[in-house]
Amino acid sequence: MVCGVLAGGLGALLGIGGGVFLVPFLNSVVGVPIKIAIATSLMTVIATSSAVSAGTAGRNLINLRLGMLLEVASAAGGLTAGLTFQHLSERTLYIAFATVTACIAMLMVTRIDRRNVLDASIDPGMLGGRYFDDESGKMIVYRVKRLPVALGVSTVAGLVSGALGIGGGILKVPMLIAWCGVPLRAAAATSALMIGVTAVASVPIQYAHGFIHPPLAASAVLGVLVGSRAGLWFGGRAKARSVKILMAVVLALVSAVYFMKLS
Amino acid sequence: MTGPDSLSTLEHRLGRLFVAGLTISAVFLIAGLVSYLALPGTAAGEWPLTAGLVVLMATPLMRVLVSMLEYVRMSEWFFVLTTLAVLAELSITLIYALLQR
Numbered sequence: 001m002v003c004g005v006l007a008g009g010l011g012a013l014l015g016i017g018g019g020v021f022l023v024p025f026l027n028s029v030v031g032v033p034i035k036i037a038i039a040t041s042l043m044t045v046i047a048t049s050s051a052v053s054a055g056t057a058g059r060n061l062i063n064l065r066l067g068m069l070l071e072v073a074s075a076a077g078g079l080t081a082g083l084t085f086q087h088l089s090e091r092t093l094y095i096a097f098a099t100v101t102a103c104i105a106m107l108m109v110t111r112i113d114r115r116n117v118l119d120a121s122i123d124p125g126m127l128g129g130r131y132f133d134d135e136s137g138k139m140i141v142y143r144v145k146r147l148p149v150a151l152g153v154s155t156v157a158g159l160v161s162g163a164l165g166i167g168g169g170i171l172k173v174p175m176l177i178a179w180c181g182v183p184l185r186a187a188a189a190t191s192a193l194m195i196g197v198t199a200v201a202s203v204p205i206q207y208a209h210g211f212i213h214p215p216l217a218a219s220a221v222l223g224v225l226v227g228s229r230a231g232l233w234f235g236g237r238a239k240a241r242s243v244k245i246l247m248a249v250v251l252a253l254v255s256a257v258y259f260m261k262l263s
Numbered sequence: 264m265t266g267p268d269s270l271s272t273l274e275h276r277l278g279r280l281f282v283a284g285l286t287i288s289a290v291f292l293i294a295g296l297v298s299y300l301a302l303p304g305t306a307a308g309e310w311p312l313t314a315g316l317v318v319l320m321a322t323p324l325m326r327v328l329v330s331m332l333e334y335v336r337m338s339e340w341f342f343v344l345t346t347l348a349v350l351a352e353l354s355i356t357l358i359y360a361l362l363q364r
Binding site: 043046047049050051053054057058060062064065068069071072075076078079082083193196197199200201202203204205207208209212214215217218219221222225 | 296346
């Protein structure tokens with residue numbers, strides 16, 4: 001439950017779900033088999049998604065149209081992962097985990113100062129959005145660019161989510177910021193909404209295959225619910241640049257842990 | 264195309280749905296965990312834990328369903344189609360999972 005609190009806090013803060021922190025903790029520290037850790041983590045991803053979305057609803061940060069469109073792709077990826085999960089070896093999962101987290105950490109560092117904000121008078125278009133930003137005290141307007149890229153990355157994010165139990169926001173948030181013109185807070189809120197559905201596309205299959213231990217999953221979920229409240233509170237007050245740096249550092253550490261497990 | 268006010272209303276509605284789903288799920292999970300810890304080695308707590316996890320998984324599904332109904336009301340047919348596609352994918356997952364049990 002304690003690691004659920006920590007994972008939920010960081011997951012809510014970064015809009016990526018707590019899985020990227022919970023899986024290595026359950027697997028490497030507590031000694032839970034990797035597949036059970038992944039399935040447990042997917043349950044907490046659903047909890048984080050619902051808790052964060054409940055917390056951000058009403059602030060116009062969640063881009064419902066973009067989120068729903070990208071969910072078609074991410075749920076397809078999640079479903080594919082759910083159907084193939086039981087056939088993946090532990091070594092494959094370790095390599096995938098280490099590689100994905102390292103790539104995203106590097107992407108975050110290279111795009112650390114990018115701001116996807118347009119003039120407030122510009123029409124955001126069908127998939128764009130506008131919201132009031134507490135950090136700058138201004139109305140933020142943005143347009144969505146490179147939709148095919150967003151759909152492609154969302155499919156991969158769904159695959160990664162279902163196979164590694166890490167939510168998928170780990171890919172979608174940086175992608176939406178770096179390539180699709182979505183500001184950090186809108187990207188994090190939209191991703192948080194999406195990761196719940198992406199997880200539901202695969203976790204019932206893992207449940208049916210016996211990879212869910214209900215008391216362990218319940219403990220982790222309750223911990224994440226507490227932690228995500230704290231993460232939301234802190235996220236509303238943290239500087240966007242600091243959040244990106246924190247994300248990059250944590251991902252680099254997770255990647256290093258899994259590369260070390262391979263050696 | 265409907266305006267931002269309709270989407271804000273939908274966002275509020277979904278927010279309430281998430282709170283309701285999480286509250287019900289948390290009540291079941293706490294009850295199940297307490298029973299499991301109070302009576303170790305028995306089946307006590309099994310059904311509340313299962314119910315809590317099922318409600319947790321059903322909440323995002325309900326969110327997609329509510330969104331679809333709202334897009335129908337708004338006559339946003341492109342987004343009705345996208346929500347239907349997501350519902351179809353989730354249905355495949357659920358049917359496959361039920362067949363595996």
